[in-house]
Amino acid sequence: MTQDRHGGGGLKTINRGGRPAALTPQHIVLLSEIVSRMPHATLGELAAELDHLGAVQVCTATIRRTLRAQGIVRTMPKQHALGASVQPEAHAAVAKRYGYTAAHRREAGQYSTDLTDAEWRLVSDLFERPEGSRGAPARYERRRLVDACCYVLRTGCAWRLLPSSFAPWQAVYKAFVRWVAVDAFEQMQDRLRQQWRDRMGRSAEPSAAVIDAQSNRASPQGGECGYDAGKKVKGRKRHIVVDTLGLLLAVTVTAASVQDRDGAAEVVAQACRKAPTIERLYTDGAYGGQCARAIEQTHGIRVEVVRRPGNRSTGTLHDPQRSLWQEPAPGFVVLPKRWVVERTHAWNERWRRMVMHHDRKTSTSAAWVWLAEARILLSRIALGS
Structure with missing residues (x-):
């Protein structure tokens, strides 16, 4: 035929x-x-x-x-000469914003990282002891302990350098370790994520997700560590799965020497246990091939690899008879469904504790990610309520 x-x-x-x-x-x-x-x-x-x-x-x-x-033929992008400059497209003029906004003028406690009354009401039951419970009364207020953890997250200071206005650093660190053991920060982020998705008109659980990994340096504190030859980074790697709004679904921390495709199995399994409604997973080229097929066979979800238009390994399928199929203009191109996970990485790095791994245990490094994402959602929900 x-x-x-x-x-x-x-x-x-x-x-x-x-x-x-x-x-x-x-x-x-x-x-x-x-x-x-x-x-x-x-x-x-x-x-x-x-x-x-x-x-x-x-x-x-x-x-x-x-x-x-x-x-239909496959065309490869042209390789620009060394040193050639690419003229960016003209963008519409956007009015610059100066000064503080309502989010900056929030009525908090002594520090801007302290939780407001509205924010504390949303998550207080996760940290307070239930009424009528046995045992000696709490020596330090739970809210102030959470504020101290948020202060360390935002400033990146050592535990011993906590201001004296907080509880002693030993008490704060002991409470933090106890909350990490019971996944209190993860539960807080899960609750707030569902509330924010409901406010955005989405269902409580997502049907599509995006996966990506990021390598960061590690301090000489010790613990699991490796070298990422691709990014030239010695430290650890965060593997995260987010929904299409950029909200965190799962996170694992490994040595930076672990390839993206090797660390995908655990974080995808964690995301599927939490959100069984996931039907499609968007990835980059590092998760293609056997890794994508393994995810599809194990979890029964579709994996769609989103590649850059200028990728010289696969190129672009082009039909000369269709004038609409034209090669995109050179320059920066926002990848569909992929930019949301890159934005989540940028959100996390605004918290100075997240710029470098200072903890020996990878579970503690993952807990900081949950707390950072929960803190962002707390500000959003409380500000709009």
Whole structure:
């Protein structure tokens, strides 16, 4: 069977006998739609998506022959000369904002990191002892202990350098370790995430997620550590999964020497246990291939690899007969569904304790991420209430 184009751009099937074609005209139309939606996908990813949507299994050689018959070719981005400058596109003028906003003028305690009354009411039951419980009364107010933890998170200071206005640093550190052991900060972030998704008009649990990893330096404190040869960083790596709003779903911390694809299994499993409604996972090229197939087989979710338009390893599928399929202009391009996880990394690094790993245990490093994300949501929800 051969495909031929005619005036209306339609497909004509000519049956010359022999073995029937692996792809019917309906499958070819579906393949063209997949290519227009995933122009940077590999042949294996196109075959997997066609199997998922069209219930037909074909090899990559059949995909290649079919695309060639339709006139769809793969183009590689041009390599700019060394030192050549790329002129950015003109952006609309945006009025600059100076001074403090209502979020900065929040009525807190002695420090700007202290929780307000509205914020404390949202999460107090996670830290206060239930009424009628046995044992000696608390020596230090739980709210002030949480404020001290937020102060360390924001300023990045050592525990011993806590201001004297807080409880003694030994008491604060002991409370922090106890809350990390019972996942108090994770529970706080989970509760606030559901409240914020409800306020945004979303369902409580997401149906799509994004995964990414980030390498950060580690202090000489000790603990698990490694060297990331790609980023030239000696320290640890944070593997996180977020929803499409950029809210944290799962986080694990490993040595920086652990590859992204090797650390994906644990963090994806954690996210699927917490949100069984996840149906699609967006990743970058580091999670493609066998890693993506393993995630799909283990958890039954679709993995979509989002690649840069200028990726010189896969290129871009291009149909010369469609004028709308033009190579994007050189320069910075926001990747769909991928930018939200990069923004979450940027949110986390605003807290100075997150810039470098100062703790020996990786569980403590992960707890700081939960506290940072929960603190952001606390400010959002309390400010709008």
